[in-house]
Amino acid sequence: MANEMPLWEVFIRPRNGLSHKHVGSIHAADEVLALQAARDVYTRRGEGNSIWVVPSSAITASDPEQASENFEPGEKIYRHPTFYDIPEEVGHM
Amino acid sequence: MALFDALLELADDHLVLGHRLSEWCGHAPMLEEDLAMPNMALDLIGSARTLYDYAGQVEGKGRSEDDLAYLRGEREYRNCLLVERPNRDFAHTMLRQLYFVAFMHPYWTAAADSSDEVIRGVAGKAVKEMAYHIRHAGEWVIRLGDGTEESARRMADAVDDLHLYTGELFEAGAETDDDVLPDRAALQPAWEVTIDHVFGEAGLTRPVIPHPQTGGRTGLHGEDLGHMLADMQSTHRAHPGATW
Numbered sequence: 001m002a003n004e005m006p007l008w009e010v011f012i013r014p015r016n017g018l019s020h021k022h023v024g025s026i027h028a029a030d031e032v033l034a035l036q037a038a039r040d041v042y043t044r045r046g047e048g049n050s051i052w053v054v055p056s057s058a059i060t061a062s063d064p065e066q067a068s069e070n071f072e073p074g075e076k077i078y079r080h081p082t083f084y085d086i087p088e089e090v091g092h093m
Numbered sequence: 094m095a096l097f098d099a100l101l102e103l104a105d106d107h108l109v110l111g112h113r114l115s116e117w118c119g120h121a122p123m124l125e126e127d128l129a130m131p132n133m134a135l136d137l138i139g140s141a142r143t144l145y146d147y148a149g150q151v152e153g154k155g156r157s158e159d160d161l162a163y164l165r166g167e168r169e170y171r172n173c174l175l176v177e178r179p180n181r182d183f184a185h186t187m188l189r190q191l192y193f194v195a196f197m198h199p200y201w202t203a204a205a206d207s208s209d210e211v212i213r214g215v216a217g218k219a220v221k222e223m224a225y226h227i228r229h230a231g232e233w234v235i236r237l238g239d240g241t242e243e244s245a246r247r248m249a250d251a252v253d254d255l256h257l258y259t260g261e262l263f264e265a266g267a268e269t270d271d272d273v274l275p276d277r278a279a280l281q282p283a284w285e286v287t288i289d290h291v292f293g294e295a296g297l298t299r300p301v302i303p304h305p306q307t308g309g310r311t312g313l314h315g316e317d318l319g320h321m322l323a324d325m326q327s328t329h330r331a332h333p334g335a336t337w
Binding site for chain 1: 132
Protein backbone atom coordinates (compact mmCIF):
# COMPACT_ATOMS: atom_id res chain seq x y z
CA MET A 1 0.00 0.00 0.00
CA ALA A 2 2.93 2.34 0.63
CA ASN A 3 3.73 2.45 -3.09
CA GLU A 4 0.14 2.86 -4.23
CA MET A 5 -0.71 5.35 -1.49
CA PRO A 6 2.19 7.72 -0.99
CA LEU A 7 2.31 10.10 1.95
CA TRP A 8 1.39 13.79 1.56
CA GLU A 9 2.05 16.66 3.95
CA VAL A 10 -0.96 18.91 4.52
CA PHE A 11 -0.81 22.68 5.00
CA ILE A 12 -3.87 24.74 5.93
CA ARG A 13 -4.36 28.49 5.85
CA PRO A 14 -6.74 29.37 8.65
CA ARG A 15 -7.83 32.65 7.05
CA ASN A 16 -6.82 35.25 4.50
CA GLY A 17 -3.66 37.12 5.37
CA LEU A 18 -2.10 34.28 7.36
CA SER A 19 0.38 31.70 6.10
CA HIS A 20 -0.32 28.07 5.37
CA LYS A 21 0.69 26.03 8.39
CA HIS A 22 1.63 22.36 8.52
CA VAL A 23 -1.16 20.37 10.20
CA GLY A 24 -0.27 16.72 9.51
CA SER A 25 -0.13 14.14 6.78
CA ILE A 26 -2.40 11.76 4.87
CA HIS A 27 -2.11 8.87 2.42
CA ALA A 28 -3.55 9.25 -1.07
CA ALA A 29 -3.01 7.82 -4.54
CA ASP A 30 -2.57 11.20 -6.26
CA GLU A 31 -2.82 14.94 -5.73
CA VAL A 32 -6.56 15.20 -6.42
CA LEU A 33 -7.45 12.56 -3.86
CA ALA A 34 -4.83 13.98 -1.50
CA LEU A 35 -6.65 17.33 -1.48
CA GLN A 36 -9.97 15.59 -0.84
CA ALA A 37 -8.52 13.48 1.97
CA ALA A 38 -6.93 16.57 3.51
CA ARG A 39 -10.27 18.37 3.34
CA ASP A 40 -12.06 15.43 4.98
CA VAL A 41 -9.49 14.81 7.70
CA TYR A 42 -8.32 18.32 8.61
CA THR A 43 -11.09 20.83 7.81
CA ARG A 44 -14.15 19.26 9.40
CA ARG A 45 -14.59 22.06 11.91
CA GLY A 46 -13.97 25.06 9.70
CA GLU A 47 -10.21 25.11 10.29
CA GLY A 48 -9.31 26.92 7.10
CA ASN A 49 -10.07 28.31 3.66
CA SER A 50 -7.12 26.98 1.66
CA ILE A 51 -5.25 23.67 1.54
CA TRP A 52 -1.85 22.77 0.13
CA VAL A 53 -0.71 19.18 -0.22
CA VAL A 54 2.91 18.35 -0.92
CA PRO A 55 4.36 14.90 -1.54
CA SER A 56 6.33 14.05 1.60
CA SER A 57 9.10 12.76 -0.65
CA ALA A 58 9.53 16.30 -2.03
CA ILE A 59 10.56 17.65 1.36
CA THR A 60 14.24 17.84 2.19
CA ALA A 61 14.73 17.90 5.93
CA SER A 62 17.67 18.97 8.02
CA ASP A 63 19.70 16.22 9.64
CA PRO A 64 18.96 15.81 13.36
CA GLU A 65 22.63 14.83 13.80
CA GLN A 66 23.60 18.35 12.74
CA ALA A 67 21.22 19.98 15.18
CA SER A 68 23.93 21.42 17.39
CA GLU A 69 25.91 23.07 14.61
CA ASN A 70 22.69 24.24 12.91
CA PHE A 71 20.63 25.50 15.75
CA GLU A 72 22.77 26.42 18.72
CA PRO A 73 24.30 29.79 17.94
CA GLY A 74 25.58 30.10 21.49
CA GLU A 75 26.66 33.50 22.79
CA LYS A 76 26.11 35.54 19.62
CA ILE A 77 23.88 37.98 21.42
CA TYR A 78 24.77 40.67 18.85
CA ARG A 79 22.38 38.88 16.48
CA HIS A 80 19.46 40.09 18.55
CA PRO A 81 18.48 43.66 17.64
CA THR A 82 18.55 44.95 21.18
CA PHE A 83 21.50 47.32 21.00
CA TYR A 84 19.70 50.33 19.62
CA ASP A 85 18.15 53.25 21.42
CA ILE A 86 14.76 53.81 19.87
CA PRO A 87 13.82 57.50 19.73
CA GLU A 88 10.72 58.45 21.69
CA GLU A 89 8.98 59.72 18.53
CA VAL A 90 9.01 56.24 16.96
CA GLY A 91 6.63 55.01 19.60
CA HIS A 92 5.78 51.37 20.12
CA MET A 93 7.61 48.93 17.88
CA MET B 94 -51.16 14.25 2.90
CA ALA B 95 -49.41 14.49 -0.45
CA LEU B 96 -46.70 16.76 0.92
CA PHE B 97 -46.19 14.46 3.92
CA ASP B 98 -45.67 11.47 1.61
CA ALA B 99 -43.33 13.40 -0.66
CA LEU B 100 -41.25 14.55 2.32
CA LEU B 101 -41.00 10.96 3.57
CA GLU B 102 -39.72 9.75 0.19
CA LEU B 103 -37.02 12.36 0.28
CA ALA B 104 -36.14 11.88 3.95
CA ASP B 105 -36.08 8.08 3.64
CA ASP B 106 -33.68 8.27 0.67
CA HIS B 107 -31.31 10.36 2.77
CA LEU B 108 -31.55 8.39 6.00
CA VAL B 109 -31.18 4.98 4.35
CA LEU B 110 -28.16 5.99 2.26
CA GLY B 111 -26.69 7.83 5.24
CA HIS B 112 -27.04 4.71 7.37
CA ARG B 113 -25.51 2.54 4.66
CA LEU B 114 -22.48 4.83 4.52
CA SER B 115 -22.22 4.88 8.30
CA GLU B 116 -21.87 1.08 8.26
CA TRP B 117 -18.37 1.65 6.91
CA CYS B 118 -17.33 3.61 10.01
CA GLY B 119 -14.39 1.74 11.53
CA HIS B 120 -14.21 -0.64 8.55
CA ALA B 121 -13.06 1.58 5.69
CA PRO B 122 -10.02 0.52 3.66
CA MET B 123 -8.01 3.48 4.99
CA LEU B 124 -8.28 6.11 7.71
CA GLU B 125 -8.90 8.89 5.19
CA GLU B 126 -12.00 7.14 3.84
CA ASP B 127 -13.04 6.16 7.34
CA LEU B 128 -13.57 9.88 7.91
CA ALA B 129 -14.80 10.78 4.43
CA MET B 130 -17.69 8.31 4.42
CA PRO B 131 -19.12 9.25 7.83
CA ASN B 132 -18.71 12.93 6.79
CA MET B 133 -20.94 12.21 3.81
CA ALA B 134 -23.28 10.06 5.91
CA LEU B 135 -23.78 12.94 8.33
CA ASP B 136 -24.54 15.34 5.48
CA LEU B 137 -27.31 13.01 4.34
CA ILE B 138 -28.64 12.29 7.83
CA GLY B 139 -28.64 16.04 8.57
CA SER B 140 -30.95 16.66 5.61
CA ALA B 141 -33.10 13.68 6.64
CA ARG B 142 -33.57 15.08 10.15
CA THR B 143 -34.87 18.42 8.91
CA LEU B 144 -37.18 16.68 6.43
CA TYR B 145 -38.59 14.24 9.05
CA ASP B 146 -39.13 17.04 11.50
CA TYR B 147 -41.00 19.02 8.84
CA ALA B 148 -42.97 15.94 7.74
CA GLY B 149 -44.09 15.43 11.34
CA GLN B 150 -45.36 19.03 11.50
CA VAL B 151 -47.12 18.71 8.15
CA GLU B 152 -48.81 15.50 9.27
CA GLY B 153 -49.97 17.14 12.47
CA LYS B 154 -50.23 13.97 14.56
CA GLY B 155 -47.38 14.81 16.89
CA ARG B 156 -44.87 12.39 15.37
CA SER B 157 -41.24 13.43 15.88
CA GLU B 158 -38.26 12.82 13.60
CA ASP B 159 -37.32 9.84 15.79
CA ASP B 160 -40.84 8.38 15.57
CA LEU B 161 -40.69 8.56 11.79
CA ALA B 162 -37.16 7.17 11.51
CA TYR B 163 -37.29 4.44 14.16
CA LEU B 164 -40.90 3.36 14.46
CA ARG B 165 -41.91 2.65 10.89
CA GLY B 166 -41.56 -0.81 9.36
CA GLU B 167 -40.01 -1.75 6.07
CA ARG B 168 -43.26 -1.52 4.08
CA GLU B 169 -43.78 2.04 5.35
CA TYR B 170 -40.39 3.19 4.12
CA ARG B 171 -40.61 5.10 0.83
CA ASN B 172 -36.95 5.26 -0.24
CA CYS B 173 -35.89 4.28 -3.73
CA LEU B 174 -34.27 0.84 -4.02
CA LEU B 175 -30.84 2.16 -5.03
CA VAL B 176 -30.05 3.64 -1.61
CA GLU B 177 -30.86 0.46 0.31
CA ARG B 178 -28.53 -1.74 -1.76
CA PRO B 179 -25.88 -3.25 0.52
CA ASN B 180 -22.36 -1.85 0.63
CA ARG B 181 -20.78 -5.01 -0.81
CA ASP B 182 -17.34 -3.51 -1.55
CA PHE B 183 -15.84 -0.03 -1.88
CA ALA B 184 -16.57 0.04 -5.63
CA HIS B 185 -20.28 -0.62 -5.03
CA THR B 186 -20.38 1.99 -2.29
CA MET B 187 -18.76 4.73 -4.34
CA LEU B 188 -20.84 3.99 -7.44
CA ARG B 189 -24.10 3.94 -5.45
CA GLN B 190 -23.09 7.28 -3.96
CA LEU B 191 -22.30 8.77 -7.37
CA TYR B 192 -25.61 7.55 -8.84
CA PHE B 193 -27.60 9.13 -6.02
CA VAL B 194 -25.77 12.43 -5.63
CA ALA B 195 -25.55 13.01 -9.39
CA PHE B 196 -29.34 13.05 -9.12
CA MET B 197 -29.64 15.03 -5.90
CA HIS B 198 -27.35 17.86 -7.02
CA PRO B 199 -29.65 19.04 -9.84
CA TYR B 200 -32.63 18.19 -7.61
CA TRP B 201 -31.56 20.53 -4.82
CA THR B 202 -30.39 23.14 -7.33
CA ALA B 203 -33.95 23.22 -8.71
CA ALA B 204 -35.45 23.05 -5.20
CA ALA B 205 -33.58 26.22 -4.22
CA ASP B 206 -36.45 28.06 -5.99
CA SER B 207 -39.16 26.13 -4.15
CA SER B 208 -42.20 27.99 -2.86
CA ASP B 209 -41.64 26.17 0.45
CA GLU B 210 -39.31 27.85 2.91
CA VAL B 211 -38.10 24.66 4.63
CA ILE B 212 -37.30 23.02 1.29
CA ARG B 213 -35.38 26.11 0.21
CA GLY B 214 -33.42 25.94 3.46
CA VAL B 215 -32.44 22.29 3.03
CA ALA B 216 -31.62 22.88 -0.63
CA GLY B 217 -29.26 25.77 0.07
CA LYS B 218 -27.10 23.61 2.32
CA ALA B 219 -27.45 20.36 0.38
CA VAL B 220 -26.37 21.79 -3.01
CA LYS B 221 -22.86 22.41 -1.68
CA GLU B 222 -22.71 19.02 0.02
CA MET B 223 -23.87 17.18 -3.10
CA ALA B 224 -21.26 18.97 -5.23
CA TYR B 225 -18.56 17.62 -2.93
CA HIS B 226 -20.05 14.11 -2.85
CA ILE B 227 -20.03 14.03 -6.66
CA ARG B 228 -16.39 15.02 -6.68
CA HIS B 229 -15.39 12.49 -4.03
CA ALA B 230 -17.38 9.52 -5.36
CA GLY B 231 -16.67 10.49 -8.98
CA GLU B 232 -12.90 10.59 -8.49
CA TRP B 233 -13.00 7.14 -6.91
CA VAL B 234 -15.16 5.67 -9.68
CA ILE B 235 -12.66 7.03 -12.21
CA ARG B 236 -9.66 5.62 -10.35
CA LEU B 237 -11.19 2.22 -9.71
CA GLY B 238 -12.66 1.93 -13.21
CA ASP B 239 -9.37 2.95 -14.78
CA GLY B 240 -7.14 1.32 -12.15
CA THR B 241 -5.87 -2.21 -11.72
CA GLU B 242 -7.38 -5.31 -13.28
CA GLU B 243 -9.12 -6.12 -10.00
CA SER B 244 -10.45 -2.60 -9.35
CA ALA B 245 -11.77 -2.36 -12.94
CA ARG B 246 -13.50 -5.72 -12.56
CA ARG B 247 -15.08 -4.70 -9.26
CA MET B 248 -16.29 -1.39 -10.68
CA ALA B 249 -17.76 -3.10 -13.75
CA ASP B 250 -19.52 -5.57 -11.41
CA ALA B 251 -20.92 -2.65 -9.43
CA VAL B 252 -22.33 -1.10 -12.63
CA ASP B 253 -23.89 -4.47 -13.52
CA ASP B 254 -25.47 -4.76 -10.08
CA LEU B 255 -26.62 -1.21 -9.49
CA HIS B 256 -27.55 0.39 -12.78
CA LEU B 257 -30.83 -1.53 -12.75
CA TYR B 258 -31.98 0.63 -9.84
CA THR B 259 -31.19 4.06 -11.28
CA GLY B 260 -34.36 4.35 -13.38
CA GLU B 261 -36.43 4.68 -10.21
CA LEU B 262 -34.68 7.95 -9.37
CA PHE B 263 -36.66 9.65 -12.14
CA GLU B 264 -40.00 8.07 -11.34
CA ALA B 265 -42.75 10.35 -10.08
CA GLY B 266 -43.64 9.78 -6.43
CA ALA B 267 -46.24 11.39 -4.22
CA GLU B 268 -47.66 14.46 -5.91
CA THR B 269 -47.27 17.92 -4.43
CA ASP B 270 -48.18 21.38 -5.60
CA ASP B 271 -46.21 22.27 -8.71
CA ASP B 272 -43.64 24.63 -7.27
CA VAL B 273 -42.80 22.80 -4.01
CA LEU B 274 -40.52 19.99 -5.20
CA PRO B 275 -38.78 19.50 -8.57
CA ASP B 276 -40.07 17.14 -11.25
CA ARG B 277 -37.76 14.13 -11.03
CA ALA B 278 -38.10 13.06 -14.67
CA ALA B 279 -36.82 16.45 -15.84
CA LEU B 280 -33.51 15.85 -14.05
CA GLN B 281 -32.51 12.77 -16.04
CA PRO B 282 -30.53 14.64 -18.74
CA ALA B 283 -28.41 16.40 -16.10
CA TRP B 284 -27.80 13.09 -14.31
CA GLU B 285 -26.74 11.43 -17.56
CA VAL B 286 -24.27 14.22 -18.31
CA THR B 287 -22.57 13.71 -14.93
CA ILE B 288 -22.52 9.92 -15.20
CA ASP B 289 -21.27 9.96 -18.80
CA HIS B 290 -18.50 12.38 -17.91
CA VAL B 291 -17.27 10.16 -15.06
CA PHE B 292 -17.77 6.92 -16.98
CA GLY B 293 -15.86 8.37 -19.93
CA GLU B 294 -12.81 8.92 -17.77
CA ALA B 295 -13.30 5.64 -15.92
CA GLY B 296 -13.51 3.57 -19.10
CA LEU B 297 -17.01 2.38 -18.17
CA THR B 298 -20.07 2.13 -20.38
CA ARG B 299 -23.46 3.30 -19.17
CA PRO B 300 -25.83 0.39 -19.72
CA VAL B 301 -29.28 0.91 -21.16
CA ILE B 302 -31.89 -0.72 -18.93
CA PRO B 303 -35.25 -1.03 -20.69
CA HIS B 304 -37.09 -2.15 -17.55
CA PRO B 305 -35.60 -0.68 -14.39
CA GLN B 306 -36.32 -2.27 -11.02
CA THR B 307 -38.69 -0.06 -9.03
CA GLY B 308 -41.16 -0.32 -6.16
CA GLY B 309 -39.52 1.53 -3.29
CA ARG B 310 -41.92 4.49 -3.48
CA THR B 311 -44.82 2.12 -2.77
CA GLY B 312 -42.98 0.28 0.02
CA LEU B 313 -41.95 -2.77 -2.01
CA HIS B 314 -38.33 -3.23 -0.96
CA GLY B 315 -35.64 -5.85 -1.29
CA GLU B 316 -34.93 -8.05 1.71
CA ASP B 317 -31.80 -6.06 2.57
CA LEU B 318 -33.75 -3.06 3.82
CA GLY B 319 -35.46 -5.14 6.54
CA HIS B 320 -32.09 -6.26 7.90
CA MET B 321 -30.77 -2.73 7.81
CA LEU B 322 -33.79 -1.29 9.62
CA ALA B 323 -33.67 -4.03 12.25
CA ASP B 324 -30.10 -3.03 12.99
CA MET B 325 -30.81 0.72 12.86
CA GLN B 326 -34.02 0.62 14.92
CA SER B 327 -33.26 -2.05 17.53
CA THR B 328 -31.82 0.25 20.18
CA HIS B 329 -34.64 2.75 19.94
CA ARG B 330 -37.27 0.02 20.01
CA ALA B 331 -35.63 -1.75 22.97
CA HIS B 332 -35.37 1.47 24.97
CA PRO B 333 -38.35 3.64 23.99
CA GLY B 334 -37.81 7.29 24.76
CA ALA B 335 -34.16 6.84 25.75
CA THR B 336 -32.01 9.93 25.27
CA TRP B 337 -28.30 10.66 25.56
